[in-house]
Amino acid sequence: MGHIVIDPVTRIEGHLKIEAVVEGGVVKEARSSGMLFRGIETILRGRDPRDAQHYTQRICGVCPTSHSMAATLNLDSAFGIADKIPDNGRIIRNLILGAAHVSDHILHFYHLAALDYVDIGAVAGYEGNDPALLSVKKFALEGDPVPFLPRYKGDYRLSKEQNLAALSHYLQALEMRRKGHEMLAIFGGRIPHNNAIVPGGVSEVPTVDKIASFLWMLNELRDFIDSVYVPDLVMVAQAYKDYCEIGRGCGHLLSYGNYDLDGKVADYGKRKRLLASGTVDSSLRLEPLDTDKITEDVIHSWYQDVPPLQPLEEKAPEPQLDKKGAYSFIKSPRYKGQVYEVGPLARLAATYVSGDPTAKASVDGALSKLKASPKALFSVAGRHLARALCCKIIADSMPAWLLQLKLGEPAYLPYTIPDEAKGMGLVDGARGALAHFIEIKGKKIANYQCVVPSTWNLSPRDKDGHPGPVEQALEGTRVKDEANPIELVRIVRSFDPCIACAVHVVTPKGNTRGKYIVS
Amino acid sequence: MTNGEKLPVIWLSLSTCTGCSITVLNSTSPTIKNILVDEVIPGKHLYVRFQHAVMASSGELALGEIRRTVQGKGPFVLVVEGAIATAQDGKFAFMGEKDGKPRTQASWIEEIAPKALAILAQGTCASYGGIAAGAPNPSGAVGVSKFLKMRGINTPVINIPGCPPHPDWFVGTVATVLLGGLPKVSDIDEFGRLKAFYGKTIHENCPRRAYFDEGKFARKFGEPGCLNELGCKGPVTHADCPIRLWNHGTNWCVGSGGLCIGCVEPAFPDLLSPIYVKLTDASIPSVIESRKE
Numbered sequence: 036m037g038h039i040v041i042d043p044v045t046r047i048e049g050h051l052k053i054e055a056v057v058e059g060g061v062v063k064e065a066r067s068s069g070m071l072f073r074g075i076e077t078i079l080r081g082r083d084p085r086d087a088q089h090y091t092q093r094i095c096g097v098c099p100t101s102h103s104m105a106a107t108l109n110l111d112s113a114f115g116i117a118d119k120i121p122d123n124g125r126i127i128r129n130l131i132l133g134a135a136h137v138s139d140h141i142l143h144f145y146h147l148a149a150l151d152y153v154d155i156g157a158v159a160g161y162e163g164n165d166p167a168l169l170s171v172k173k174f175a176l177e178g179d180p181v182p183f184l185p186r187y188k189g190d191y192r193l194s195k196e197q198n199l200a201a202l203s204h205y206l207q208a209l210e211m212r213r214k215g216h217e218m219l220a221i222f223g224g225r226i227p228h229n230n231a232i233v234p235g236g237v238s239e240v241p242t243v244d245k246i247a248s249f250l251w252m253l254n255e256l257r258d259f260i261d262s263v264y265v266p267d268l269v270m271v272a273q274a275y276k277d278y279c280e281i282g283r284g285c286g287h288l289l290s291y292g293n294y295d296l297d298g299k300v301a302d303y304g305k306r307k308r309l310l311a312s313g314t315v316d317s318s319l320r321l322e323p324l325d326t327d328k329i330t331e332d333v334i335h336s337w338y339q340d341v342p343p344l345q346p347l348e349e350k351a352p353e354p355q356l357d358k359k360g361a362y363s364f365i366k367s368p369r370y371k372g373q374v375y376e377v378g379p380l381a382r383l384a385a386t387y388v389s390g391d392p393t394a395k396a397s398v399d400g401a402l403s404k405l406k407a408s409p410k411a412l413f414s415v416a417g418r419h420l421a422r423a424l425c426c427k428i429i430a431d432s433m434p435a436w437l438l439q440l441k442l443g444e445p446a447y448l449p450y451t452i453p454d455e456a457k458g459m460g461l462v463d464g465a466r467g468a469l470a471h472f473i474e475i476k477g478k479k480i481a482n483y484q485c486v487v488p489s490t491w492n493l494s495p496r497d498k499d500g501h502p503g504p505v506e507q508a509l510e511g512t513r514v515k516d517e518a519n520p521i522e523l524v525r526i527v528r529s530f531d532p533c534i535a536c537a538v539h540v541v542t543p544k545g546n547t548r549g550k551y552i553v554s
Numbered sequence: 555m556t557n558g559e560k561l562p563v564i565w566l567s568l569s570t571c572t573g574c575s576i577t578v579l580n581s582t583s584p585t586i587k588n589i590l591v592d593e594v595i596p597g598k599h600l601y602v603r604f605q606h607a608v609m610a611s612s613g614e615l616a617l618g619e620i621r622r623t624v625q626g627k628g629p630f631v632l633v634v635e636g637a638i639a640t641a642q643d644g645k646f647a648f649m650g651e652k653d654g655k656p657r658t659q660a661s662w663i664e665e666i667a668p669k670a671l672a673i674l675a676q677g678t679c680a681s682y683g684g685i686a687a688g689a690p691n692p693s694g695a696v697g698v699s700k701f702l703k704m705r706g707i708n709t710p711v712i713n714i715p716g717c718p719p720h721p722d723w724f725v726g727t728v729a730t731v732l733l734g735g736l737p738k739v740s741d742i743d744e745f746g747r748l749k750a751f752y753g754k755t756i757h758e759n760c761p762r763r764a765y766f767d768e769g770k771f772a773r774k775f776g777e778p779g780c781l782n783e784l785g786c787k788g789p790v791t792h793a794d795c796p797i798r799l800w801n802h803g804t805n806w807c808v809g810s811g812g813l814c815i816g817c818v819e820p821a822f823p824d825l826l827s828p829i830y831v832k833l834t835d836a837s838i839p840s841v842i843e844s845r846k847e
Contacts, residue, residue, distance in 0.1 A: 041613040042650050045606050048572045050649055052656070070648040070656060072639075073569055074692030078685070083828035089815055090823070093685040096573020096718060142579075150610045167587070174591045179560070181619065182590070182602050182609035209587055213580050217801045224810030225800035226580075227573035227718050228817070231810040238775040239811030356645045364646075447775040524612055535571050 036063075037517045042070070044527055046147040048097045049534025051493065053505075053527055057514055062523070065502065065509035067493045069365035069534045072337075072354060079483040084110055084452060084475050085234055087483055091471065094485065095536040096227045097142075100135035100219070101464025102471075102536075103232045104128060105485070108303060109471040110234040113458025114450045118301040123446035124236025125298040126436050130249065131223045131232060132462075133294065133429045133436075137256055138215025139465040140379070140426035141264060144419060145208035148528045149201060151521060152271050154191035155183050157198035167206050168199065189521035192274045201271075204263050211259045218252040221245050236447035241440040250437055257430045260423075268423045269404050272416040279411040282526035284508040285374040286317035286413055288381035289491070291324065291470070293463040294429065303461040309432055310394075310425065310463065311385040314370065317413055321388040326461070326470070328371045329486065335495040336366045365537045367494040367503060368486055376504040377467030377491045378530060380412060380421040386428075393431075397424045415508075418529040452478045464488055466531050489537035492530045505530055559598065561732070562623045562630040564666065565605040565676075568659045569647050569686045569695050570636025573718040574677035575607040581721035582802045589725070598732045617650045620662075624669050631731070632670035632709075637679040637686040638663055638701045641694030663698070664705055672736060673698055673711045676724060681713035681746070682820040689824050699746060710736055713746035717817035720798060723751045743792075745820055751798075756788035756814045759796040775811055785830040787816035 042052035050070035055062045075094050079087055088106040092099035107128070111117040158172045174180055193201065216226045222237065222245060223229035231238045272279065291303070292312035300306045304324050313321045333340065339355045355361070369375070386394040387409075401420055402409060411417055453475060460471040467488030474482040494503035502510065508526050515522070567575065579586045584594055590608070593599045602608075603619040611619070623630050639647035644660035651657055667673060675698040678684035686695035696704070699711045714727050727748055730737050743749050757763065765771070765780040772779035782789070791814050795806045807814055816826035 040651060042648075042656075043606065043612065043616065045609050045612045045616055048607075050567075050647070052648075071569060071659075072646040072693055073686050073695070075685070077690065077692045078688040083830065085830045086823075086827055089829055090685060090688070093571050093573070093717065096571035096576050099571070099573065146579075146608060171591055179601060182605050182611075184610060185615050185618070186610035187612070187615065206587055209579070209585065213582070213585075213802070216580055217804045220801035220804040220810075222810060224805050224807045224812050227571075227576050229810070230807040230812030230815060233775060233812070235775070237811075238813075240776045354642075354646065356642060445776055449774050 039514070039517055039520050039523065041520060041524065044524060044532070046150065046528060047532040047534065048095060048536070049532070051527070051532055051534045053509070053523060055509060055514070055520070055523060057517055060513055060515070062509050062512045062514060065506045066362055067365070067495065067503060067505045068363040069493060069537050071534060072364045073535075076483045076485065079480050082480050084113065084473060084478070084480050087471070087473065087480065088232065088234070089228070089230070091485060092228045094487070095533050097533060098135070098139060098465045098536065099228050100132055100223070100226065101462065101469055103229055104132050104462045105460040105464070105469045105471040107232050107234050107460070108462060109458045109460030109473050112301070112303070112460060113456040113473050113475055114234055114452060115456070116235060116448055116450050117303070118299050119448055120236050120298050121445050121448055122298065123241055123440055123444055124448070125295055126440055127222050127237045127241060127446055128232055129294050129436055130433060131219055131229060133433050134215055134219035134223070135226065136465050137260070137426055137430050138212045138219065140422045141208050141215065142212040143422060143531050144264065144268065145205050146212070147531070148419065149205060150183070150186065151525045151528065152191065152275060153193060153201040153205070154198045155202050157195050158202055160195060161199055165203060168203055171202065171206070187519040187521040187524070188516065189519055193271070197270060197274070201267060204267055207259070207263065211256060214252055215256060218249055218256070221249050233447070235450050236445070238447065240444070240446050241442060243442060246437050246440060250434060253430065253433055260427050260430055265401070265423050265427060268419055269401060272405055272420060275416065276405070278415040278525065279405065279407050279417065280414055281512060281522065282415040282508040282529060283413045284376050285504045287373055287375045288315040288384050289324070289370055289375040289377050289468055290382040290385045291461040291463045291468045292382060292385065294432070303459070310382040310428070311389045311391065313385040313389070314375065315381065315384040315388055317410070319384070319388050319409060321385055326459070329368060330372065331366050331368045331486070332498045333366045334498045335361050336363055337361045338366070363495040365490055365493050365495060367497040368491050369497055372499070374497070374501050374504055374507065375491060377488045378418065378421070379425040379467070380418045381467060382463045383421040383425050384412060393428055397427065415526055415529040422531070454478055466533050466536070467491065487536040489533040493532055493534065493537050505532070560601045561598065562601045562603050562628065563633060564603060564620055564623055564630060565633040565635065566659070566662060566666070567606045568634060568636035568680070569639050569693060570677070570679060572607060574635040574680070575605070577718035578721050578724055580801060581725055584725060595729060595732045600728070620666065624666055629671040631672055631674065632666055633674045633676050634663070634680045634698050635676045637683050637695035637697060639693040639695055640701070640704075641692070646693040660701070663701060667702060667707050667709050670709050672731060673709055674727060675699065675711055675713045677719055678715045678717045678817060678822055681715040684717060685823055711746060712737065712742070712748070715747055715752070715818040716793065717822065719818075720795070720800060722798060726751060751794055752792045752818060754792065754794065756791045756793060756796060756808070759794065760788055760808060761796060762808060781808060781813055783832050784813060785828070785832055786813045787826050787833060788814040789833060790826075791816040791819055793818045
């Protein structure tokens with residue numbers, strides 16, 4: 036019986052440890068541990084509610100835009116203006132978030148995941164005249180090509196030509212993800228950590244020059260997504276066909292949806308969104324979301340056990356580092372008491388099952404190229420594919436939004452901060468379902484809570500002993516070489532973990548997230 | 555360092571959000587590809603052996619890159635991103651294992667910092683504690699300089715604050731070291747950062763400055779006018795954002811009608827909050843005072 040420890044898991048955000056007990060070459064038990072605690076929500080208490088937009092972005096510098104969206108939706112709802120945001124404000128928020136997700140999804144595939152599939156050693160045999168590849172070849176031949184070597188030994192299966200093309204695209208994608216951020220900055224000011232998304236809308240009105248430059252940067256990104264990103268993904272999935280079955284996970288998906296197409300419904304869970312909300316199971320049944328059914332426990336987390344309390348009413352329990360049976364700073368969110376996976380796969384599946392023609396055409400088209408059924412979506416390859424298709428659907432939707440902006444009309448609505456209020460903000464961030472909750476007393480933050488995508492995906496076992504989604508995806512996996520567990524990091528990275536996000540809260544065992552009335 | 559020399563770099567991500575890594579991916583001249591693969595200055599090549607966000611290897615294989623660098627004879631530079639958690643003996647932040655037990659991030663710094671040629675504190679958390687050290691500072695987060703002082707380690711530290719820092723500030727600080735070694739005392743301000751980037755206030759160079767001088771103030775977002783009444787921290791914030799601009803010169807915080815929130819300052823975030831409340835004349839001295847600590 037072998038015991039594999041991968042600590043740190045790199046090419047993800049944050050400090051993650053993966054442990055696996057291997058028996059007969061197969062993972063019998065897996066544990067996912069978040070190894071960093073900062074306590075951002077504790078820091079937020081007593082502050083001006085509006086500061087939450089800025090502080091919560093610092094939960095994660097990879098997906099700050101998602102936090103700025105969840106925080107402002109949360110504040111809008113607490114301030115009673117969720118259904119009154121001017122269309123310009125709603126649309127510019129969508130454009131800022133869309134630019135972030137396009138950039139982030141490209142980053143994830145090429146720069147965080149691809150080195151597990153692409154053999155960059157192939158560059159040593161490059162004989163063409165592309166200056167970028169020649170400079171990488173020169174670097175490689177000098178003998179110490181860090182940080183690209185060392186790496187796990189493994190079954191790198193692409194042909195020499197495919198490897199060289201993918202490496203060239205890795206370099207091109209560095210430029211593309213940067214341009215995605217530049218596109219975001221047109222309306223967002225800067226990234227990481229924008230200051231333009233504010234309660235009430237956004238901080239600046241649209242102008243024609245901004246619309247034009249956004250559109251043409253977007254056109255370049257759309258070309259890349261269509262002619263490089265999506266085809267590369269299909270190429271890799273074809274070469275690693277068994278990964279359409281490896282890493283299935285828990286088979287339950289949960290999405291809040293994202294990109295509001297109409298801002299006049301106060302309840303975010305009932306809004307018409309480009310990518311749909313809801314839960315989907317492995318037989319592709321879609322059910323509407325009921326946020327009352329979200330619970331959390333900390334039985335295996337380094338926090339003191341406390342009795343169940345209503346949301347936003349509990350005190351922050353103390354971290355307890357010597358707690359028996361605990362192995363993570365991440366807690367265990369559950370929906371209807373069951374383990375749920377969140378992420379691009381969840382929102383794409385919800386949109387696909389809802390019958391959306393664009394989602395249906397793109398998913399069916401990609402699956403037919405792979406000669407696979409929708410069941411294959413529940414896999415390592417399926418998660419990567421879903422991310423790429425979400426990227427394409429968002430990018431393809433943004434030109435029409437740009438043209439919906441109304442010059443000369445406001446993008447911001449003034450408001451007053453209530454003495455006492457509660458709020459909830461729901462949005463699918465790049466990595467999945469993201470919820471922010473606030474309670475305001477005396478115009479200050481009395482309590483602030485975030486339930487974050489990677490908390491769902493990387494969660495430890497719950498009170499019933501059910502492993503979290505990544506743990507389930509790892510268990511049952513065959514590992515060829517315990518010294519080079521490349522199969523396991525491929526599975527973990529398909530979830531695009533963000534551990535700084537996952538570990539930021541302290542919430543007690545069995546905490547039911549009761550009713551939120553968004554008025 | 556002499557021409558043709560390879561300077562190894564260890565980049566440790568500690569109590570961070572990783573935004574300080576992502577911002578360097580946004581560098582344009584040089585690009586991140588140039589920084590990793592090419593001679594970033596003619597004849598001088600960085601060898602980034604450990605960088606959590608981009609490196610191929612994981613686990614022990616990755617940590618081996620730190621060991622071979624620290625145990626090697628040659629000089630190396632340590633880049634620290636994020637604050638250092640010190641509460642409960644550092645047990646809020648781990649990386650890797652020692653003797654089968656999680657190893658604290660603080661213990662890595664204790665081992666590596668004394669052997670480094672110099673330390674670049676990338677971002678406000680690494681420089682001064684930043685958001686992680688916001689009251690009540692649950693993890694006991696401190697910046698690198700403060701931590702080294704607590705441990706009696708004398709390795710020189712150059713701060714590159716910003717939440718996150720502009721990629722040019724990082725690249726410019728690296729280039730300064732590659733070209734001339736450690737910067738002269740006269741090139742650094744009292745908070746350990748290069749005057750070249752942090753020498754003037756936002757307010758001095760702000761394109762909305764003329765509005766301030768004329769007494770025209772925006773009363774809500776989306777209006778022309780100086781943003782002072784809405785809470786802009788430009789008057790007490792030292793950085794060249796208004797002339798350098800962010801994301802390849804695309805825009806900056808105030809350019810999008812948003813506020814400067816003072817993210818490069820030692821006073822960030824506590825003394826520069828609430829963000830959306832006007833700086834009072836009374837609050838300005840306390841901000842400046844805190845910077846002298």
